[in-house]
Amino acid sequence: MKTKKGFTLRSLGNEHLLVAESVEMTNFNRMISMNESAAMLWKEIDGKDFDAETLTNLLMENYDINRDVAEHDVTALLKSWKEAGIIED
Amino acid sequence: MTTTEQQYFALMRAALWQQPVEFDRAPDWKGIMGIARHHTTEVLVADVASRLTGDNAPSDALLREMKASMRANLINQLELKQILTTAITALRDKGIESVLLKGFGLALLYPNPNLRQFGDIDLFVGLQQFHEACKVLRTLPGGYNWGDEVDSGRHYNIEFGHHPMEVHRVSADIENPKDLAIYANIEQDGLVDNRQTIDFEGFPLPVPSKEFMVFFTFLHAWEHFLITGVGWRQISDLAMSLHTYLHQPTASLTAPFDLDKLRSWITAMHLMEPWQAFGLLMVNYIGLPSSETPFYDPSCTRRAQKLYDRVMAEGNFRRPNRFKYRKPKGRIAKKTHAFIGIFIDFFQLAKVFPKQAFRELNSALKTSFSKNFQKK
Numbered sequence: 168m169k170t171k172k173g174f175t176l177r178s179l180g181n182e183h184l185l186v187a188e189s190v191e192m193t194n195f196n197r198m199i200s201m202n203e204s205a206a207m208l209w210k211e212i213d214g215k216d217f218d219a220e221t222l223t224n225l226l227m228e229n230y231d232i233n234r235d236v237a238e239h240d241v242t243a244l245l246k247s248w249k250e251a252g253i254i255e256d
Numbered sequence: 257m258t259t260t261e262q263q264y265f266a267l268m269r270a271a272l273w274q275q276p277v278e279f280d281r282a283p284d285w286k287g288i289m290g291i292a293r294h295h296t297t298e299v300l301v302a303d304v305a306s307r308l309t310g311d312n313a314p315s316d317a318l319l320r321e322m323k324a325s326m327r328a329n330l331i332n333q334l335e336l337k338q339i340l341t342t343a344i345t346a347l348r349d350k351g352i353e354s355v356l357l358k359g360f361g362l363a364l365l366y367p368n369p370n371l372r373q374f375g376d377i378d379l380f381v382g383l384q385q386f387h388e389a390c391k392v393l394r395t396l397p398g399g400y401n402w403g404d405e406v407d408s409g410r411h412y413n414i415e416f417g418h419h420p421m422e423v424h425r426v427s428a429d430i431e432n433p434k435d436l437a438i439y440a441n442i443e444q445d446g447l448v449d450n451r452q453t454i455d456f457e458g459f460p461l462p463v464p465s466k467e468f469m470v471f472f473t474f475l476h477a478w479e480h481f482l483i484t485g486v487g488w489r490q491i492s493d494l495a496m497s498l499h500t501y502l503h504q505p506t507a508s509l510t511a512p513f514d515l516d517k518l519r520s521w522i523t524a525m526h527l528m529e530p531w532q533a534f535g536l537l538m539v540n541y542i543g544l545p546s547s548e549t550p551f552y553d554p555s556c557t558r559r560a561q562k563l564y565d566r567v568m569a570e571g572n573f574r575r576p577n578r579f580k581y582r583k584p585k586g587r588i589a590k591k592t593h594a595f596i597g598i599f600i601d602f603f604q605l606a607k608v609f610p611k612q613a614f615r616e617l618n619s620a621l622k623t624s625f626s627k628n629f630q631k632k
Contacts, residue, residue, distance in 0.1 A: 175457070177330060177370055178368070179303060179306075179323070179326040179327070179330060179368075179370060179371070180302060180303045180304075180305075180306030180307055180322065180323065180326060181306055181307045182306075182323060182326075184327070184330070186330065186334065188334060188337075188338075189338065198327060198330075198331075
């Protein structure tokens with residue numbers, strides 16, 4: 168998998184927003200709010216090839232959680248990212 | 257200074273220098289945000305405020321408002337960015353060099369550029385390329401809706417969707433012919449001979465030389481002070497430009513900042529006293545280190561206090577109308593009205609900067625008489 172081009176992660180206050188850079192794509196619906204851990208993962212994998220294992224390892228390295236919890240969170244996260252159309256196979 | 261003002265400046269310093277913020281008393285959010293809006297700094301303040309927790313945090317309703325204003329500003333910036341890069345690329349393709357004044361050029365000096373508010377694009381192309389540049393920009397493809405085209409002496413206004421762009425033949429309104437001649441040389445140095453290119457998220461953005469950037473930012477704040485009211489946004493811009501260029505030179509800067517050049521420009525335009533008063537405001541209220549404030553003079557406290565009072569009262573573009581009645585009709589009445597206006601401006605300015613007030617009065621009277629004779 169890899170991240171789609173044309174999106175940039177921006178931080179405003181305590182919000183992390185993934186925004187579409189092009190005017191045609193830009194409106195409030197094209198701003199995807201991410202929590203702290205999702206934003207961290209996006210920064211790490213943006214522009215690179217990755218898979219679920221990559222994200223799981225990153226979560227375990229950065230947060231004090233076990234593999235089962237990390238895998239569960241990554242599965243949910245990848246599903247939401249795919250639905251939002253911000254990653255591709 | 258009121259407690260609310262102290263709290264506003266604490267938040268501004270936190271935003272500009274990425275420092276934690278501490279309050280002695282519970283924040284007066286309504287008052288703070290009122291000041292922030294008055295000075296077009298609400299997004300900067302909202303960024304810090306929305307990260308506060310516990311008793312100091314804003315209410316949920318206010319937080320929602322803050323998030324909405326930050327998001328709206330980001331959307332606006334993204335739209336302006338696309339217009340700007342499209343325009344500069346189109347001009348480059350036709351061999352026309354442009355330079356971005358203010359806007360993103362200043363925003364990029366802030367710790368988080370997405371927090372600096374601005375509503376338009378100011379592109380300098382100079383006298384020689386002016387008509388060709390306007391022609392290129394008018395015919396730019398891309399389905400943009402060009403609006404009304406209004407020509408002013410200084411720039412050409414183009415509406416790009418709902419975003420205005422000002423294409424500048426000159427970068428400042430200067431009436432005094434002697435000052436204008438001096439400024440023309442400054443402009444040539446900073447916008448033509450020594451302009452620089454900085455990286456703007458992968459796009460090569462043409463901006464003025466660093467000395468011109470600082471000088472022009474100050475001149476812009478001064479013009480606001482003279483005409484419409486200056487806010488902490490303009491003063492923060494000046495602080496950020498000084499901090500960037502004097503404290504932490506970036507890789508794109510090949511030469512150290514030329515302080516002698518800056519001094520000669522400020523002196524030549526007879527603006528050292530205003531410069532020093534603005535310097536004290538930046539140091540005392542928004543935390544610019546005095547070591548990064550060239551020609552710093554801590555002795556001008558009375559003048560700085562008067563300037564502070566005016567800044568707080570007027571804000572960005574919010575100077576109250578100097579007349580309490582409507583503009584009169586009839587040729588003589590209109591001219592008398594304008595003449596009185598010149599003297600009201602003089603007395604207002606003389607309270608803070610007497611020398612500059614006499615210079616402005618002299619220029620305004622000359623211009624006024626010359627316009628009247630020309631019309632006859």
